[in-house]
Amino acid sequence: MDLLLNMTDFYPSVNATNGSGLNDTEDYNQFVQPVWQIALWAVAYCSMVCVSMIGNLVVIWIILAHKRMRTVTNYFLVNLAFAEASMSAFNTVINFAYSVHNEWYFGLGYCRFHNFFPIAAVFASIYSMTAIALDRYMAIIHPLRQRLSSTETRVVIGVIWVLALLLAFPQYFYSATEQLPGRTVCYIQWPDYTNNTTMDFKKMYYLSVVLLYYFLPLCIMGCAYLVVGLSLWAGTIPGDSTHRYREQLIAKRKVVKMMIVVVCTFAVCWLPYHIYFLLQQFHPDPMQLFEWRYIQQVYLAVMWLAMSSTMYNPIIYCCLNDRFRAGFQQVFCWCPCVPAGSYEGLELKSTSYLQTQVSVYRASRTETSVSTVLQPTEEECCGAELPASTPISQTTLERDSMASQSAPNTPDSPVFLRPTHHGLVAQ
Incomplete structure (x- = not known):
């Protein structure tokens, strides 16, 4: 050679x-x-x-x-x-x-x-x-x-x-x-x-x-x-x-x-x-x-x-x-020697988590106020760290859920949401 x-x-x-x-x-x-x-x-x-x-x-x-x-x-x-x-x-x-x-x-x-x-x-x-x-x-x-x-x-x-x-x-x-x-x-x-x-x-x-x-x-x-x-x-x-x-x-x-x-x-x-x-x-x-x-x-x-x-x-x-x-x-989920893993971990759990938050909101929308704490998603992604987050300011949580594939991580501190005539906004 x-x-x-x-x-x-x-x-x-x-x-x-x-x-x-x-x-x-x-x-x-x-x-x-x-x-x-x-x-x-x-x-x-x-x-x-x-x-x-x-x-x-x-x-x-x-x-x-x-x-x-x-x-x-x-x-x-x-x-x-x-x-x-x-x-x-x-x-x-x-x-x-x-x-x-x-x-x-x-x-x-x-x-x-x-x-x-x-x-x-x-x-x-x-x-x-x-x-x-x-x-x-x-x-x-x-x-x-x-x-x-x-x-x-x-x-x-x-x-x-x-x-x-x-x-x-x-x-x-x-x-x-x-x-x-x-x-x-x-x-x-x-x-x-x-x-x-x-x-x-x-x-x-x-x-x-x-x-x-x-x-x-x-x-x-x-x-x-x-x-x-x-x-x-x-x-x-x-x-x-x-x-x-x-x-x-x-x-x-x-x-x-x-x-x-x-x-x-x-x-x-x-x-x-x-x-x-x-x-x-x-x-x-x-x-x-x-x-x-x-x-x-x-x-x-x-x-x-x-x-x-x-x-x-x-x-x-x-x-x-x-x-x-x-x-x-x-x-390799078909292989019996491979333990079952959470595929949501690969997607940073954002989609399923926001869908859960939407369900919570819809179940409670008749109440006078809704307070939901959003926890930060896990950030360990092989590569560049995700940028620092900014508070949620979408007009509706449903819209945020639809854009979850490109949304940044949630902020460090909890965000309390209150209903308005447009939906949920950051308080």
Whole structure:
């Protein structure tokens, strides 16, 4: 594999020099494994792909199908889930098939796509997490500054993908296939500039990609979450703080904790792969690495760990966020091992609650006065916190119920309603 998630440069270089006449002994392929080993690796990879695709598709549905889940942070989570599901669907199984025998069955077109798309997907994933970290930083450290709108968030996501595709383009441009005696290989035929200049284009590109794809975004996220964590956890909650202030602080802590777990999981899963990659590129004698008897098993394990990062995020969301847990329980309600959950939790309980308030009003409208206390809705939504509420000023509670899908949360203090000739108004 030349860089990310494909087998283009590692194994062909055992018997050849990339880009300068591939040689191979007829019918020789040292990477043929016993059937039982292939079966075990196939179960491991296919299980990971199934969990990743199902989990990330459910995450996308939870966010896009529920209006109150469409926050700035959740839009970036949709982009992250899309990139990870796409990488699992279009790359992991193909890469496993190629790594088993180091034989390419899928033609030049897919060889180029196979070398090109994973880099773009990983870039989109890591920088979606970076954008979430910066959004959390702005929301918590600078709460008075203007936040990103939905349109601006989509623009940022589009810019992320444009940069990802541009950075991955050399992998597409230099991809090639070669027919060897007995098999076909997919590799990247890098230009040889070493005769004319001291610049090694291949190593410089690889080093730049590792810095941009791993170390730089992790440093940015580490600094952002360090400052946010100190702000949220360094002090104690004041004893005279309002109930809503406590709820908002707890909700912010939960969201930040969830994203820190996501980032740490990504870093741990990809670290062995990048160590393997850098060792292969900068070892004084890389051929010695490929002569090791168990190098293929090591590579398959390292690649599985890196790709498994795509399946952990939905599990983390489900375990650490009530909204996502309610959505997963709704999707898998048919499974006997899934406990029954409250689907109203995903909708912030606003619709059912207001309908209850309407029923109370209609049952009591003949009385001379009606006093109803509206409790604040739960605010822990994965993403940007809902804005501070303003007192209810709708002319009727029925109208408020009809607009409940877009209404803000109720205020901190109770609101007492009294009847007028128009209906209920805030007193």
